[in-house]
Amino acid sequence: MNSYDVAIIGSGPGGYVAAIRCAQLGMKTAIIEKYSTLGGTCLNVGCIPSKALLDSSHHYEDAVKHFEEHGIDIPGDIKINLEKMIARKQSVVDQTTGGIDFLMKKNKIDVYQGVGSFKDATHILISGEESTEIEAKNTIIATGSKPSTLPFITLDKERLITSTEALKLKEIPKHLIVIGGGVIGLELGQVYKRLGAEVSVVEYADRIVPTMDAGVSKELNKVLKKQKFKINASHKVKSVERVGDEVIVKADNKKGVEVEFKGDYCLVAVGRHAYTDGLNAEAAGVKLTERGLVDVNEHLQTSAPNIYAIGDVIKGAMLAHKAEEEGTFVAETIAGQKPHIDYNLIPGVVYTWPEVAAVGKTEEQLKEAGIEYKTGQFPMRALGRSRASMDLDGFVKILADKSTDEILGVHMVGARAADMIAEAVVAMEYRASAEDVSRMSHAHPTFTEAIKEAALAATDDRPLHI
Structure with missing residues (x-):
């Protein structure tokens, strides 16, 4: 042995x-x-x-x-x-x-x-x-x-699928119904939306990516709707049925009214x-x-x-x-x-385009904890780099302690946010203040200039480019 x-x-x-x-x-x-x-x-x-x-x-x-x-x-x-x-x-x-x-x-x-x-x-x-x-x-x-799945759903791995099957479909869905507006559902939904599928997202919570900062969720929701996603928040799925090559999903909206969705594929993305x-x-x-x-x-x-x-x-x-x-x-x-x-400093990312990334506390968490904070936010469309690449959607938001200026959370939607969030992690690991970041030279033109500008906005409300 x-x-x-x-x-x-x-x-x-x-x-x-x-x-x-x-x-x-x-x-x-x-x-x-x-x-x-x-x-x-x-x-x-x-x-x-x-x-x-x-x-x-x-x-x-x-x-x-x-x-x-x-x-x-x-x-x-x-x-x-x-x-x-x-x-x-x-x-x-x-x-x-x-x-x-x-x-x-x-x-x-x-x-x-x-x-x-x-x-x-x-x-x-x-x-x-x-x-x-x-x-x-x-x-x-x-x-x-x-x-994970829901107790009343029988996954056949052909039309009623998980993320595993969604990675190897033999055809592009005509209408993909995605149950779950979290990371997995939105990422795979965007793959097939780009390839020509109609995509309907059905989410139980009152917003997509519900564990992230509400401002980030609102911005991503706006962007995805512009990309012709059909997003249905506050919908409780109650039945999923396959009839031949058709999938029928029934859900109750926030008013308790039944809504029916019909498609040819249903991706169940309700977590793991x-x-x-x-x-x-x-x-x-x-x-x-x-x-x-x-x-x-x-x-x-x-x-x-x-x-x-x-x-x-x-x-x-x-x-x-x-x-x-x-x-x-x-x-x-x-x-x-x-x-x-430090679990507080493990970043979260959604790899849609634009990307979403965050580290530290959300505004909701700071309010719940009774921590006084200030906010600095800068839109990506104000950057020269964003205009050059036509990636105008999104923003960077920095939350800093009102009295000490220590950075407590960074939330961003935009091109290359998944890579940019590492700067925020480094800053927070060393307990940097918003002013510390605002005084660091950032190469121009880059997307990361939005972090510097948001830090300037959080420090004393003096961003340079808006």
Whole structure:
């Protein structure tokens, strides 16, 4: 029987990063993955493939709608080859997962394919083509999450689909009904909207991306409506039925009136739930919460002291980069170091176009906490860079403490917001004030100038370009 200092169950961003960091710290490490490729949901059926399709569909939309304005004339009709687009997406996935294989070999991490389940707190059974058993002084549970559904919906994975199936459709929907106005629904909805589908979003909350700052939600809603999305907030879905090639969704609006939506595909994007099937956690003394999450303390330690859990399988936002931070945190904790994670400074991103990104507190959270704050906001359309690229929608908003000027939250909608948010994270990690950021030189012309201008607006209401 092979023995290890650390075994990781699950090879998503949390699991493989934990494995690499453990190996770097001199621990003999094994990683266990039930699927034939490493990388988990993110690399195989989540972050990476969805961004590949978002980029491809963005190129198509630019060619159809914007190239002529840029002085680029394309003779003949512009056509979509969906099969080729999906194949390119898969090649990106294959390259990325292959990269993880390389990293495992480079760091001398043993990879086991099969379902890992606890025999007890220090022994793991691996059921695959060849079943085996290993011993581990410490184990990290990184089994991730699966798409959630509603109890009355029967997913057939043909017309009633999750994000997994939406990444490999054989045809462009005529009318895609998206249940859920969160990140996954809006991103995949935008892919098919660009390719020619009619898209209707049905959201239970009173606004899309309801966990984000209300100002951001309002701006994104305005932009998507301009892109001809049909957004139906405050709608409670009560039935979903497939009749032949037609999908019928019935929902009650905020007045209690029934509304019917008919389409040819329905994407159910109502969130994700922790995945612990087959783990046999109780055999190791690992407790789960009522919601099925693995219960952990501030050190991400489970009720079994030598077993840790990270990523989507524990509390908190289900984000790949959150899982990565936790993977590093646990590896260093096992090694006897004193790492830290500030969950307030883990950014959230929506990869629509324009992109949406945020870090820190929302206005609603600051009001609820009774914290006095000031706001600085700057529109993207006031930037030379935005006009040059025709990306005029959105804004940057900085929330700062009214008395100390410390930045408490940054929220943005705009081109490259997903990349720009890192500046805000750095500033807040070092407890910068809005004035600190306002006095830093930002290259011109760039989108990040909006951050400087918003900081100027928050400092003493003196933006330069509006």
